Amino acid sequence: MHTNQGDPMNIQFKKGVLEICVLSVLAHKDCYGYELVAEISKKIDISEGTIYPLLHRLKDEGHVTTYLQESAGGPPRKYYRLTESGRKEEHEQKEEWMQFAASVNALLERKNDAAE
Amino acid sequence: MLQNESEYIRILKDRLGGTLPREELDDIVSDYSEHFRMGLANGRTDEELWRSLGSPDDVAREIKAMHLVKRAENxxxxxxxxxxxxxxxxxxxxxxxxxxxxxxxxxxxxxxxxxxxxxxxxxxxxxxxxxxxxxxxxxxxxxxxxxxxxxxxxxxxxxxxxxxxxxxxxxxxxxxxxxxxxxxxxxxxxxxxxxxx
CATH class of the missing domain: 1.10.287 (Helix Hairpins)
Structure with missing residues (x-):
């Protein structure tokens, strides 16, 4: 058995759901990069570097935009905000994930019942 | 090799310079320098931040691949x-x-x-x-x-x-x-x- 962090299957799993996580956090509130990374790595143990290329792609696809905002006693920070299409995307992916997770859970729980 | 912000940025710029348009490259670089800046302000070390971001070569390779696929699509x-x-x-x-x-x-x-x-x-x-x-x-x-x-x-x-x-x-x-x-x-x-x- 591998450790959680090192198991490639697990890492791919995390990388695959990263997009919906980023969209979801941004649907809640606008974030600057570091804040978003901190928010997500609190819950999911993933290399912080993978989030920035993802943000870049989302921006490229028009799902997020950025704007600069002054911060208290420091240079301005780059904030990420969901666009209209980003909100739609978030909604769709969330629905999809919920359904998928519910199906998988139902299947796994049934297996446990049978084992008992 | 020193593992700090300027080295990280230098490698990113070096690997992506020939492929990405100037504006896009600056946009990406700004994310990573902000990350280093915020991390240091939060008491983390350069090495720690470098490690958690992953090697700049890997990051550059991924961004480059994304960019080239997009170009092939367009x-x-x-x-x-x-x-x-x-x-x-x-x-x-x-x-x-x-x-x-x-x-x-x-x-x-x-x-x-x-x-x-x-x-x-x-x-x-x-x-x-x-x-x-x-x-x-x-x-x-x-x-x-x-x-x-x-x-x-x-x-x-x-x-x-x-x-x-x-x-x-x-x-x-x-x-x-x-x-x-x-x-x-x-x-x-x-x-x-x-x-x-």
Whole structure:
């Protein structure tokens, strides 16, 4: 058995759901990069570097935009905000994930019942 | 080698400079310098931040692959898809099997269909001319047992050849479209996950 962090299957799993996580956090509130990374790595143990290329792609696809905002006693920070299409995307992916997770859970729980 | 912000940024700029437009590169670089700045302000060290971000070479490779796939999507050409595939293959050994091998296989399929189509389309008219000569009773040795049937068969062969070539064009376009989708998915999910420890 591998450790959680090192198991490639697990890492791919995390990388695959990263997009919906980023969209979801941004649907809640606008974030600057570091804040978003901190928010997500609190819950999911993933290399912080993978989030920035993802943000870049989302921006490229028009799902997020950025704007600069002054911060208290420091240079301005780059904030990420969901666009209209980003909100739609978030909604769709969330629905999809919920359904998928519910199906998988139902299947796994049934297996446990049978084992008992 | 010093593992700090300026070195990280230098490597990113060096690896991406030739590929990405200036504006896009600046945009990406600003994210990473902000990350270092915020991290240091939060009491983390340069080395720690470097490690958690992952090597700048890997980051650059992924961004480059993303960019090249996008370019191949926007401007369809053999050269662009080739560069996109090579960049994606470069993301991990894994992709030799899951990107390069299927890519070569599809190219071979398209080529084989094209060659067969062209052969039919070239051979057909010759066979047609021959059966006409044979019908006219010219002293050529007979390749058709029945020259009338030969006329129709050779028309059939020519048409099949032309249809194959046309169909091959649509097949190639279809492969292109699906290929782009697959490369995007591959980069988003698989790339860079095999050697994270």
């Amino acid at each position: 401007m369809k050409s053999c050269g662009n898809i080739f560069h996109a595939v090579i960049a994606t293959v470069g993301l991990g050994l894994f992709n030799l099997v899951f990107v390069l091998a299927p890519f070569l296989l599809l190219i071979c399929m398209v080529l084989v269909v094209f060659i067969i189509g062209v052969m039919f389309a070239v051979f057909g008219p010759f066979a047609f001319a021959y059966s006409i000569l044979q019908l006219a009773g010219l002293p050529v040795f007979a390749i058709w047992l029945n020259p009338v049937a030969g006329v129709f068969i050779s028309i059939g062969i020519t048409t099949t050849g032309l249809l194959l070539v046309i169909w091959d064009y649509y097949l190639a376009r279809f492969f292109y479209r699906v290929g782009i989708k697959y490369l995007k998915w591959n980069i988003a999910v698989i790339a860079g996950t095999e050697d994270v420890s």
